[in-house]
Structure formats: C-alpha cells, structure tokens
Amino acid sequence: MAKINLRPLDDRVVVKPSDAEEVTAGGIVLPDAAQEKPQRGKVVAIGGGKLLDSGKRGELSVTIGDEVIYGKYGGSDVEVDGQELKILRESDILAKVV
Amino acid sequence: MAKINLRPLDDRVVVKPSDAEEVTAGGIVLPDAAQEKPQRGKVVAIGGGKLLDSGKRGELSVTIGDEVIYGKYGGSDVEVDGQELKILRESDILAKVV
Amino acid sequence: MAKINLRPLDDRVVVKPSDAEEVTAGGIVLPDAAQEKPQRGKVVAIGGGKLLDSGKRGELSVTIGDEVIYGKYGGSDVEVDGQELKILRESDILAKVV
Amino acid sequence: MAKINLRPLDDRVVVKPSDAEEVTAGGIVLPDAAQEKPQRGKVVAIGGGKLLDSGKRGELSVTIGDEVIYGKYGGSDVEVDGQELKILRESDILAKVV
Amino acid sequence: MAKINLRPLDDRVVVKPSDAEEVTAGGIVLPDAAQEKPQRGKVVAIGGGKLLDSGKRGELSVTIGDEVIYGKYGGSDVEVDGQELKILRESDILAKVV
Amino acid sequence: MAKINLRPLDDRVVVKPSDAEEVTAGGIVLPDAAQEKPQRGKVVAIGGGKLLDSGKRGELSVTIGDEVIYGKYGGSDVEVDGQELKILRESDILAKVV
Amino acid sequence: MAKINLRPLDDRVVVKPSDAEEVTAGGIVLPDAAQEKPQRGKVVAIGGGKLLDSGKRGELSVTIGDEVIYGKYGGSDVEVDGQELKILRESDILAKVV
Numbered sequence: 001m002a003k004i005n006l007r008p009l010d011d012r013v014v015v016k017p018s019d020a021e022e023v024t025a026g027g028i029v030l031p032d033a034a035q036e037k038p039q040r041g042k043v044v045a046i047g048g049g050k051l052l053d054s055g056k057r058g059e060l061s062v063t064i065g066d067e068v069i070y071g072k073y074g075g076s077d078v079e080v081d082g083q084e085l086k087i088l089r090e091s092d093i094l095a096k097v098v
Numbered sequence: 099m100a101k102i103n104l105r106p107l108d109d110r111v112v113v114k115p116s117d118a119e120e121v122t123a124g125g126i127v128l129p130d131a132a133q134e135k136p137q138r139g140k141v142v143a144i145g146g147g148k149l150l151d152s153g154k155r156g157e158l159s160v161t162i163g164d165e166v167i168y169g170k171y172g173g174s175d176v177e178v179d180g181q182e183l184k185i186l187r188e189s190d191i192l193a194k195v196v
Numbered sequence: 197m198a199k200i201n202l203r204p205l206d207d208r209v210v211v212k213p214s215d216a217e218e219v220t221a222g223g224i225v226l227p228d229a230a231q232e233k234p235q236r237g238k239v240v241a242i243g244g245g246k247l248l249d250s251g252k253r254g255e256l257s258v259t260i261g262d263e264v265i266y267g268k269y270g271g272s273d274v275e276v277d278g279q280e281l282k283i284l285r286e287s288d289i290l291a292k293v294v
Numbered sequence: 295m296a297k298i299n300l301r302p303l304d305d306r307v308v309v310k311p312s313d314a315e316e317v318t319a320g321g322i323v324l325p326d327a328a329q330e331k332p333q334r335g336k337v338v339a340i341g342g343g344k345l346l347d348s349g350k351r352g353e354l355s356v357t358i359g360d361e362v363i364y365g366k367y368g369g370s371d372v373e374v375d376g377q378e379l380k381i382l383r384e385s386d387i388l389a390k391v392v
Numbered sequence: 393m394a395k396i397n398l399r400p401l402d403d404r405v406v407v408k409p410s411d412a413e414e415v416t417a418g419g420i421v422l423p424d425a426a427q428e429k430p431q432r433g434k435v436v437a438i439g440g441g442k443l444l445d446s447g448k449r450g451e452l453s454v455t456i457g458d459e460v461i462y463g464k465y466g467g468s469d470v471e472v473d474g475q476e477l478k479i480l481r482e483s484d485i486l487a488k489v490v
Numbered sequence: 491m492a493k494i495n496l497r498p499l500d501d502r503v504v505v506k507p508s509d510a511e512e513v514t515a516g517g518i519v520l521p522d523a524a525q526e527k528p529q530r531g532k533v534v535a536i537g538g539g540k541l542l543d544s545g546k547r548g549e550l551s552v553t554i555g556d557e558v559i560y561g562k563y564g565g566s567d568v569e570v571d572g573q574e575l576k577i578l579r580e581s582d583i584l585a586k587v588v
Numbered sequence: 589m590a591k592i593n594l595r596p597l598d599d600r601v602v603v604k605p606s607d608a609e610e611v612t613a614g615g616i617v618l619p620d621a622a623q624e625k626p627q628r629g630k631v632v633a634i635g636g637g638k639l640l641d642s643g644k645r646g647e648l649s650v651t652i653g654d655e656v657i658y659g660k661y662g663g664s665d666v667e668v669d670g671q672e673l674k675i676l677r678e679s680d681i682l683a684k685v686v
Contacts, residue, residue: 006657008683009649038174038185047685051646058149061107067177069104071187076626076682078657087626087657087682094174094185095106095143136272136283156247159205167202167274167283192272192283193204193241234381254345258304265300265372265381282344290370290381291302291339332468332479342484352443355401363470363479388468388479389400392398400525430566430577453499461496461568461577486566486577487498487535528664528675548639551597557622559594559666559675584664584675585596 004044004080011090013062014045015070016083038069038094041086050090060090067097102142102178109188111160112143113168114181134182136167136192148188158188165195200240200276207286209258210241211266212279234265234290237282246286256286263293298338298374307356308339309364310377332363332388335380344384348374354384363389396472398438401476403482405454405460406437408475430461430486433478442482459489494534494570501580503552505560508574512567528559528584531576540580548582557587592632592668597676601650602633603658604671617685626682629674638678648678655685 006014043066049057062068074092078085089091116138136190141164147155160166172190176183202210229260239262246255258264270288274281300308337360343351356362368386372379376378398406410432435458443450454460466484470477496504533556535570539547552558566580568575594602606628631654637645650656662680666673 005686006683007686009678009681011639012682014683038176047683048649052153053151054153055640055642055644055646056153058153061146071174076659078626078682090107093107094110094176095104095105095112095145098105134272150251151249152251154251156251159244164210164259169272188205191205192274193202193243195201196203234372249347250349252349256347257342267370271311286303288371289303290306291300291308291341294300294301332470346447347445348447350447352447365468384401387401388404388470389398389406389439391395391428392399398517430568439534448545453538462541463566482499483498486502486506486568486584487496487537490495490497528666542643543641544643546643548643551636561664580597583597584600584666584686585594585602588593588597 011050015041109148113139207246305344403442501540505531599638603629
C-alpha cells in the first residue's frame with residue numbers, strides 16, 4: 001500500500017476498511033451481509049489529537065497500524081489512489097483488535 | 099471461552115450477553131419475551147477509561163468478570179470467534195449483580 | 197424482602213415501587229388510575245455517586261430505606277427474585293417522603 | 295394546611311397552586327380560562343439546592359411561604375392528603391410576588 | 393403605572409410591552425402587522441442575575457426604565473392589575489433603545 | 491445615515507444590509523437571486539461582548555463601520571427611522587470584507 | 589488568483605474548491621458524480637482562531653495554501669470576483685493533503 005498523503009485534523013484517523021468476510025488473526029468475522037454490524041479496518045493516518053480546554057491536545061489511543069472496529073455509519077469516505085478510505089473521529093472507534 | 103482479542107476504547111466495555119431465561123445466582127430472571135427489559139451479561143474486556151478534562155482517564159466502575167445489567171438498545175454487537183458480544187459505554191450499564 | 201443483589205452504577209438507585217392506591221404514613225395517595233402521576237417507592241440499593249469533573253463522586257441525597265417520589269417514565273424495570281424493581285438515576289427522583 | 299411530608303431533591307420546590315381567578319394582594323389575576331398563562335402558587339417545601347461542580351449546593355432564591363409564578367407545563371403533580379401539589383425545579387419559577 | 397409587585401428570578405426581567413405602531417423617541421416603528429418582528433417594551437422589574445458556576449450572580453445589562461427590543465416569541469405573558477406584562481430572560485432581549 | 495439609537499446586548503451587533511447586486515470595493519457580488527447565499531452589510535452598532543464564565547466580557551472581533559458577510563437566516567429584522575436593520579450575534583457573522 | 593478580501597471570523601477559513609475529477613499530487617481523485625463524498629480545496633484565508641474560555645484564541649491547524657478535504661454540506665458559499673468560495677469552520681475540515 002502506498003504511503004497515505006492525508007493528515008487528518010484533531011482527533012480524526014484515516015482507516016483502510018478490511019475486506020468483508022475476512023477472518024482476522026483474532027478470529028473476528030464480520031460478514032458482508034451484516035449491514036448493521038460495526039466494521040473493521042486498519043489505521044493508516046492519525047491526527048494531532050483533540051484540542052483540550054487547556055490549549056493542549058489529547059493523545060490518541062490508536063496509532064498507525066492498529067486494527068480497529070468502528071460503527072458502520074460514522075465518518076466520511078474518501079478515495080485515495082484508487083483505495084476507499086474512511087476518515088473517522090477517534091470517538092467513532094469502538095475497540096482495537098489486539 | 100477463548101481470550102477476547104478486543105481492547106475497547108475510552109469508557110467502553112465488551113460484554114458477553116447471558117442466555118435468556120437463565121436464573122442467576124442472585125435470582126434475577128430476564129425472560130426472553132421481555133423485549134423492553136434490560137439485558138444481563140458478563141464483562142469480558144474493559145477500556146482505559148474516559149478522557150477527563152484534566153487529561154487523565156476516569157477509572158471504570160466495572161471490571162472483567164462482573165455480571166452487569168444493561169439497556170437492551172445500547173451499544174454495538176460484534177461477533178468474535180462465533181460468539182455474539184456487545185460493546186457498550188460504561189454509562190449504558192445500569193447495575194452490577196453482586 | 198430478600199437482600200437485593202444489585203449494585204447500581206454512578207448516581208443510580210434501585211427502587212421497589214409501592215403498591216398503587218396505598219395511603220402512606222405521610223398520607224400521600226397515588227391512585228392506580230393516575231397514569232400520568234409520579235410514582236412512589238422505597239430505595240433498596242444505591243450507587244457510588246456521579247463521577248464529578250474533579251474525579252471525585254458526588255454524594256447521593258437518598259439512602260437505602262428512603263421513600264421516594266419519582267417520574268413514571270424514568271428509569272428501567274428489572275425483575276429480581278420475582279420482585280419488579282426500578283433502576284433510576286437520582287435526578288429522576290423528585291422528592292423524599294419524610 | 296397540614297405540614298407537608300415531602301422533601302424535594304436538589305433545586306426542586308413543592309408548590310401549592312392557588313385557586314384560579316383569585317385576585318392576589320399584589321392584584322395579579324390569573325383567570326381559569328387563561329390556559330396558556332403561567333400559574334401562581336405558594337412554596338410549601340424546598341430542596342437542598344442544585345449540586346454545583348464545586349461539590350457545594352447552590353442556595354435557592356425562594357423560600358417556604360413565597361408566592362410564585364411558574365410555567366403551566368413545568369413540573370409534576372402529586373397528591374398529598376387530598377391536596378394537589380406541584381413539584382417544580384427552581385428554574386421553572388418565573389418570579390416571586392412581593 | 394402602579395408599582396409592579398413581581399420580582400423575577402435569576403436573569404429574568406419583567407417588561408411592559410409598548411403599544412403597537414407607536415413611533416419612539418428613537419424613531420423606531422414596530423407596526424402591528426409585523427407579526428414576525430421583534431417587540432419593544434419598557435423594563436419594569438429585574439432579577440438578581442444568573443447564578444454563575446462560581447456561585448456569584450452575573451450583573452444584568454438592563455435596568456428598570458430601559459426601553460428594550462425583544463423577540464416576539466420569547467418569555468411568558470402575565471397579567472398584573474389589568475396590565476399585560478412579559479417575563480423574559482435577559483438573553484431574549486436583543487437591544488436597548490438609547 | 492442617522493445615528494442608530496440601538497445598543498445591542500452581549501455579543502450582538504446591528505448591521506445595515508447592503509443593497510443586493512451591488513459590487514463591493516472588494517469585488518464581492520451577492521446577486522439578489524442568490525436566495526441561499528450569505529448577505530453583506532455594514533456594522534452600525536455593537537454590544538458589550540459575551541459574558542464569559544470568568545465574569546468578564548469577551549471582546550468583539552468586529553467594530554462599527556466593518557463590512558461583514560452573514561448567514562441569510564440568522565438574526566432579527568428591526569426597522570429604525572425607515573431603515574431595515576438586522577440584529578445578529580457575532581457568531582452569525584462569517585467574515586469581514588477587508 | 590487575486591488576493592482574497594475576506595477575513596473570516598474565529599475558527600473559520602475560506603477555501604477555494606478544486607475542480608471536480610482533478611487528480612491531486614497526492615493522487616486523490618474526487619469524481620464529480622460522488623455527490624456524498626467530501627470535497628477538496630485550497631485554503632485562501634484563515635480566521636484568528638476560536639475564542640477559548642481562557643479568553644485566548646486557539647491556533648488553527650491549517651494555514652493559507654493548505655490543500656484540505658472537507659464535508660460537502662458544511663459551510664457557506666460566497667462569490668468573490670467571480671470565484672466561488674466556501675467559508676468553513678475548521679471543524680468541518682477532515683484532513684490536510686500533505
């Protein structure tokens with residue numbers, strides 16, 4: 001996969017969605033038909049963190065390379081170099097696959 | 099039950115729902131027909147806690163192994179190793195069964 | 197009444213609703229027909245208090261044994277040992293009967 | 295009027311609504327037909343005040359015996375000793391009659 | 393005009409609406425037909441100010457005698473001594489006529 | 491243009507809308523037909539600033555004489571000395587023309 | 589492109605949308621038909637930053653010249669010197685193209 005030329009703002013991350021029906025190392029199956037189910041993907045870019053009232057930025061809990069589960073309807077789809085990517089806020093990410 | 103490979107974010111927890119109609123040690127019966135009733139399950143993974151304004155994370159009130167009651171319509175369903183799990187925010191948990 | 201095996205989270209309390217039409221020691225009558233009227237019950241379990249921004253928990257204003265008036269539509273019903281109970285947030289409680 | 299056996303929580307107050315069409319000492323007339331008009335009543339019990347972020351409770355601006363004007367649709371009706379009372383938050387009270 | 397026997401709470405003010413179509417000293421015309429237009433009136437009573445998080449009360453920007461412009465649909469109408477008055481929050485007041 | 495006899499409250503400003511189709515010094519054209527487009531006008535009066543939690547007032551970013559662009563549907567229309575004016579919150583102002 | 593005579597307020601930025609179907613240096617394709625897809629453009633003016641509770645202004649994460657991805661439905665369209673521009677809040681910007 002080519003280097004991603006996107007730098008998301010604030011607490012956003014860019015995720016490359018996994019192919020449907022794939023069985024992960026952790027054995028998580030997310031069938032294509034599961035229309036309402038959360039989706040799985042890999043984090044390919046992260047933002048600088050949410051601006052706090054103190055003026056500092058909160059550290060993100062995910063990093064590039066993490067496998068994550070996220071709500072199907074969160075975020076925005078963008079197409080980069082022919083790849084479909086998703087720009088999500090960190091709060092749309094439910095869990096990391098570890 | 100196999101080790102769960104999910105690490106929920108923030109104040110989220112992963113819960114394995116109990117089978118319906120079961121009578122718990124505490125004698126709580128949650129019949130299958132009770133469509134509007136809260137559900138019961140066991141906490142199988144917990145997040146790092148909610149990010150507070152101070153930059154610290156709030157400690158969760160539940161831990162792995164806790165039996166909990168939660169609202170039927172909260173959270174997201176995920177399937178791991180053939181098990182149906184639920185990812186909830188701690189605020190969706192009504193009570194622990196003690 | 198058997199000991200309640202529920203420990204509600206945060207500022208939630210478990211209330212055992214009173215039978216309708218009963219006249220309380222304080223003389224409060226809440227007829228069954230009063231569909232829109234607040235309900236009365238006895239507190240049987242309380243949570244640890246709401247998590248404040250300071251990281252401490254706010255002390256609850258009600259305690260186990262208190263008779264309380266609460267909005268009919270707040271909270272969630274659970275069945276424990278054949279008893280119908282209600283899990284409410286403290287903010288759903290209107291008043292104590294003293 | 296018998297002593298009221300209700301202790302409202304937080305910034306709530308218990309008000310005994312005045313009879314409609316009555317002319318007050320201050321000359322305020324609130325005709326029964328004025329369905330949309332605010333209502334008048336006398337404060338018969340007050341709560342301990344709203345819990346502030348500091349952990350203290352804010353002092354109420356009304357006290358027992360005050361005549362108050364409040365929005366018709368705010369609060370909850372309860373019946374005590376055959377009297378119809380209203381449990382309101384202080385913020386539902388528009389003004390004191392002085 | 394008789395002294396107003398109302399003491400509004402918090403950041404509320406009592407306003408006596410001006411007669412429609414009147415031309416003010418400042419030359420502001422608010423025709424009766426302008427159903428959606430803001431209204432004009434004179435402040436006849438003011439509250440103690442909004443309770444701030446610090447526990448103090450914020451000072452009001454208007455005082456008794458001020459001519460003010462306010463949104464038609466804000467506030468509550470009350471009738472005192474045969475006069476139609478309006479109880480508004482200060483935030484419903486758009487401007488003072490100076 | 492006569493002096494404006496309005497003093498808006500808080501972070502509000504009074505704007506005199508420009509004539510439609512006019513080309514500004516900055517070359518901005520806002521055709522009359524552009525029903526959904528932002529509007530342009532000149533600031534003719536400003537408020538004292540928004541009350542902050544600290545009890546101080548925030549300084550406005552616009553001043554009398556500024557040409558501003560604002561959303562068509564924000565604010566309230568008032569008529570002063572035969573002129574149609576607009577009372578807006580500063581947050582309804584998108585940009586200054588410089 | 590002529591100098592832009594707009595100074596957006598607070599955390600707003602002025603963006604010149606890119607032509608549809610263009611392939612960027614980063615290889616991002618945003619076809620015209622992608623009605624729901626985020627849009628791409630170049631930042632041509634930035635505001636002074638969001639007013640924080642402390643009274644200071646937060647620094648923007650984008651600067652003039654940045655290529656940005658933003659949600660199609662955010663912001664307001666304005667026409668300057670015959671160019672269609674967009675005034676957005678920084679929070680409507682999803683990512684920078686780097």
